[in-house]
Amino acid sequence: MRIAKHPILDFKKQKRIPFYYNGEKIFGMTGDTIASALHDNGIMVYRVTDKSRKRGFFCAIGKCSSCMMKVDGIPNIKTCVTELKAGMHIECQKGKGSYK
Amino acid sequence: MIRTDVLIIGGGPAGLGAAIETTNRGLKTLLVEENPIYGGQLIKQTHKFFGSHSHFAGTRGIYIQDELLKEIKKEHFSMLPGHSAVGIYDDGVIGIYDSKKNRFKKVSAKKVIVATGASEKTIPFKNNDLPGIYGAGGVQTLMNVYGVLPGKKILMIGAGNIGLIVSYQLIQAGADVVGIVEALPKAGGYDVHLAKIRRMGVPVFFKHTIVEAFGQDSVEGALIVQIDNKWKHLNGTQMQLECDTICLAVGLTPSSEILMQTGIKMTFSPSLGGYVPVHNEFMQTSSPDYFVGGDAAGIGEATSAIIEGRLAGISASDSLGKEKNAEKAYKEHVDYIEKLRDGNTGIKVKKGKYELWNKPWDTSMETFEKKDNTIKIPKGRTKAYVSIECYEDIPCNPCEISCHFKAITVGPNITDLPMLALEKCTGCMSCLAQCPGLAIFGINKNLAPGRTGITIPYELLPLPEKGDPVWGADRDGKIICSARVEAVRKNKNKTHLITISVENEYAENVRHFYPGASGDVLICRCLDITADEINDAIDRGYTDFEELKRYLRVTTGPCQGRGCRQLIMNMIRAKTGEDVSSHSTGTPRPPESALPFSAFTKGGGK
């Protein structure tokens, strides 16, 4: 959910950009990271570990590796520090990830 | 290979502070910052900082990095955002990674200053990896940098400064904080931060811990339990709380892993938050080539991080022969940092540092004489005045500076409590908007007969408007009376001043307000007639039911007065004190309830 109005911060108006999550077209904003755009779309599960545990992001600053996903076919991308670009294909990562 | 005199790793307050010193001494300085934006923790901190006015106190964190940048000499400075230092190799070469271009680069520097900040601690509980459980820094980044709300109902774990501040920021962003869970019997954070969220009605569960999080794909709730002083769970005290986000604010630990690769001496210091590089008062590590500052050298706060960074910068310059009068350059900063760490809130860090420096520690340094800053208000005082509700020796003095009439004194020791000279206070309320703790309130006993005006520093949306009905809440956020907004004074720094009026007896206790519902009390629902209209008519002399009916047309709607007749009679009785049982209540006429006209024509009646 976007913060529409904030008592202290002025969020600049951004452009909506399309991207794909597990093949489905959704939208984020310019300036988003992949993680912030997914979260805004209500998507919380970014990967499922080998022991079937679901993971979302945790630290949001690229330190903990909780948020790794498959981005444009490449696994293990830290989505909390990767800028969202129009047309990106993001997939929920299984286990340690694969290139397939 | 990139060659530079000084490499600074980390672009938070410590790194920027260091760059000010090295660039102003003509040293070629390169700063690498992992994030695309520099500023470190500052970029998320929407609250006003504590400390001394001369060192950014009263300024919101988000503006401080730009102020620091202004002091850096640009011709000697280059900055690489989006670059992380990933290794320091045996030959002293530093490897950096350009995340945008996905490229590894090498840097050779004469001196390296490490200002990499801290990482967050976590705690073990069942399902602590469930999506929806975030570190407090993660929550702050998501909402204050990217403008996305982490959730709607938040459970905060930890009542240190970070837990308290982030709770407040969550409320500002529009979330509901369902509670704060704290294992200790009292909050580790500043009293003023606690007071701020308490008066907004956030419950704080002291001596409690979280046992488990539950939910299918993400957090749906948590189970918390009370603990005794040996951390044993007390059965029967378990409590389930509904929430969609759990925010962990259980402490920070210095993040200087990269320095460990150089073989410098490290030490474990509980007072400084974990493993820290051994360093001297001027921030030099056990190697003459490496310097450290800020949270990486022990968890502190931003003001001391800036100063430590500056010291590291001076030290590095000194070791390169670029500082002629090092003694003098150090002194100013060393003295200030000592002052910052006075008082109960800073003493832990001070002790940790003294241990590190093998400086003698005198236990008498741990006790502080605390002045009593409560004041008695003389009965006859009619002029407005301020109530300073700041009773803890935190390093802070913007109130003193903000008072044009010199009515508030903190003095040279910025951990001393503010003292109000009531006779000098004009009730101008300038200090309310400057106090970073939002701990000063305005009191005006002369607002209107029987009513006191209370001015509250306010940073929430929506802002009320003059005349709005609101509910007055006490210091625990409990509603205790109705109130009315009397004035809204908007300020450029976005701490606005709202004056509400309450009946005198509540003046000592009301410190917050909740918006009341605007709108009317409807009496006659058929014809939209309000209680105000009826009372007004009675006041104007329509004191009889028949008169009111003719004047306002009450009871003549389709329900034939079923809904309102009794209410109106009561209102007349309440206003006039008359026994109205003898009043005519009008003559209801057929049809008793609304029928279509066609029913009559078809029925053949006349």
Ligand SMILES: Cc1cc2nc3c(=O)[nH]c(=O)nc-3n(C[C@H](O)[C@H](O)[C@H](O)COP(=O)(O)OP(=O)(O)OC[C@H]3O[C@@H](n4cnc5c(N)ncnc54)[C@H](O)[C@@H]3O)c2cc1C
């Ligand atoms: C919620 C909250 C509220 C706070 N409120 C206050 C307050 O009111 N007053 C106050 O004085 N202090 C406050 N603080 C504390 C203050 O923000 C920190 O003490 C201060 O930011 C520490 O500065 P620093 O430069 O050491 O670290 P940081 O600000 O953490 O900066 C470190 C920087 O280094 C970068 N980095 C890390 N590793 C690498 C690497 N390998 N390569 C490149 N870059 C790297 C990071 O990305 C980061 O930008 C608060 C902190 C928090 C979390």
Ligand code: FES
């Ligand atoms: S959430 Fe921690 S690395 Fe992305």
